[in-house]
Amino acid sequence: MRPRRANSREKILAAAADVAREAGPGSLSLEAVASRAGVSKGGLLYNFPTKAKLMQGLVESYLSDFQKALEARAAEAGHESVLSAYIKLSADDCEQPKPSASWMFSAIAEDPDFLTPIKAFKRQLFQRLKEETDDLGSLLVCFLAIEGMRSMNLFDSDVLSEEERALLVASLLKIAG
Amino acid sequence: MRPRRANSREKILAAAADVAREAGPGSLSLEAVASRAGVSKGGLLYNFPTKAKLMQGLVESYLSDFQKALEARAAEAGHESVLSAYIKLSADDCEQPKPSASWMFSAIAEDPDFLTPIKAFKRQLFQRLKEETDDLGSLLVCFLAIEGMRSMNLFDSDVLSEEERALLVASLLKIAG
DNA sequence: TTGACAAGACCGTCCAGCCGGTACAGTAAG
DNA sequence: CTTACTGTACCGGCTGGACGGTCTTGTCAA
Numbered sequence: 001m002r003p004r005r006a007n008s009r010e011k012i013l014a015a016a017a018d019v020a021r022e023a024g025p026g027s028l029s030l031e032a033v034a035s036r037a038g039v040s041k042g043g044l045l046y047n048f049p050t051k052a053k054l055m056q057g058l059v060e061s062y063l064s065d066f067q068k069a070l071e072a073r074a075a076e077a078g079h080e081s082v083l084s085a086y087i088k089l090s091a092d093d094c095e096q097p098k099p100s101a102s103w104m105f106s107a108i109a110e111d112p113d114f115l116t117p118i119k120a121f122k123r124q125l126f127q128r129l130k131e132e133t134d135d136l137g138s139l140l141v142c143f144l145a146i147e148g149m150r151s152m153n154l155f156d157s158d159v160l161s162e163e164e165r166a167l168l169v170a171s172l173l174k175i176a177g
Numbered sequence: 178m179r180p181r182r183a184n185s186r187e188k189i190l191a192a193a194a195d196v197a198r199e200a201g202p203g204s205l206s207l208e209a210v211a212s213r214a215g216v217s218k219g220g221l222l223y224n225f226p227t228k229a230k231l232m233q234g235l236v237e238s239y240l241s242d243f244q245k246a247l248e249a250r251a252a253e254a255g256h257e258s259v260l261s262a263y264i265k266l267s268a269d270d271c272e273q274p275k276p277s278a279s280w281m282f283s284a285i286a287e288d289p290d291f292l293t294p295i296k297a298f299k300r301q302l303f304q305r306l307k308e309e310t311d312d313l314g315s316l317l318v319c320f321l322a323i324e325g326m327r328s329m330n331l332f333d334s335d336v337l338s339e340e341e342r343a344l345l346v347a348s349l350l351k352i353a354g
Numbered sequence: 355t356t357g358a359c360a361a362g363a364c365c366g367t368c369c370a371g372c373c374g375g376t377a378c379a380g381t382a383a384g
Numbered sequence: 385c386t387t388a389c390t391g392t393a394c395c396g397g398c399t400g401g402a403c404g405g406t407c408t409t410g411t412c413a414a
Contacts (some may be wrong), residue, residue: 156297220395
């Protein structure tokens with residue numbers, strides 16, 4: 001089970017995300033990823049027998065990281081709601097000027113179904129948020145606005161300035177109550 | 178200047194969007210588009226000398242269609258603001274169960290820079306909306322929420338029900354004033 | 355020695371772009 | 385009217401290259 005030198009799996013996953021971000025989602029080839037990860041193509045295929053498995057791994061690690069981060073935020077003192085935690089987490093995620101999830105585009109190009117777990121996750125999150133509030137209208141606005149913020153970051157759209165994003169987050173937190 | 182039988186250019190553009198939507202953004206090959214458009218590969222290459230030019234054409238026609246639709250909405254009686262027009266237009270766009278712009282993913286895979294005109298367009302639109310209101314916070318929330326709605330439609334995420342989307346739109350229109 | 359794992363040459367497939375051809379409309383000289 | 389010529393619109397086979405995935409060989413820790 002244990003890799004010989006280090007944890008190749010995670011190195012490969014990180015390398016894949018890097019390649020997609022820096023060389024563009026269309027340039028995510030197995031060779032590029034292997035090279036970036038300091039691993040041979042054979043080594044990569046040993047860990048991920050197929051490109052599809054690699055994509056799947058990307059999605060799974062993304063989701064588990066997100067879940068962990070959200071849980072951590074929600075458990076922090078001073079958060080009156082999961083929605084607030086989600087807003088703040090997303091705000092921080094979107095601080096990074098570089099989109100960290102360009103690999104999603106590669107995954108979609110490979111097969112749109114790779115996003116199914118992400119959709120399911122979002123549905124589940126939305127459900128959880130719905131149970132928390134009785135003002136569905138406000139929740140919808142907040143939830144979609146966060147979605148919009150995340151999508152802008154994903155597409156690397158620098159439409160909003162730093163101050164505008166801060167104001168947006170403040171407004172959302174106010175709406176969230 | 179005039180095409181002999183019909184307007185191949187538009188047929189090809191429509192075919193490309195169809196292929197991306199139905200076969201997936203990763204399957205947008207020139208042959209597939211040509212076949213779908215009822216045109217040979219050579220004919221396609223005659224109209225769009227390069228795949229890049231095809232993508233560019235897709236972006237341009239998308240943008241000009243959008244601009245036209247927005248202008249039409251804004252000119253309609255009963256619209257007190259461009260923001261309201263934008264909200265309603267986006268709501269209608271997202272009515273369609275099938276995302277009409279999957280080709281964007283193909284374009285990104287080809288080269289992320291293809292989206293530059295779209296980003297510029299959005300910046301311009303946001304600027305215009307800013308000049309229209311004095312409540313920047315509300316505008317930000319609305320603008321981003323619409324962005325979120327559009328992105329959900331693009332990713333074909335059926336997280337929201339019909340009623341929820343209607344409620345969202347109503348809430349946004351209320352915020353927009 | 356052995357077996358878990360890595361290396362990279364290799365193969366089949368797919369696709370963008372090229373190129374030589376075809377069909378036809380217009381024009382204009384004979 | 386006819387023949388010859390020109391430019392436009394389109395066709396489809398070909399090829400060179402890239403990429404995913406396999407296979408054989410190498411290597412190192414136990």
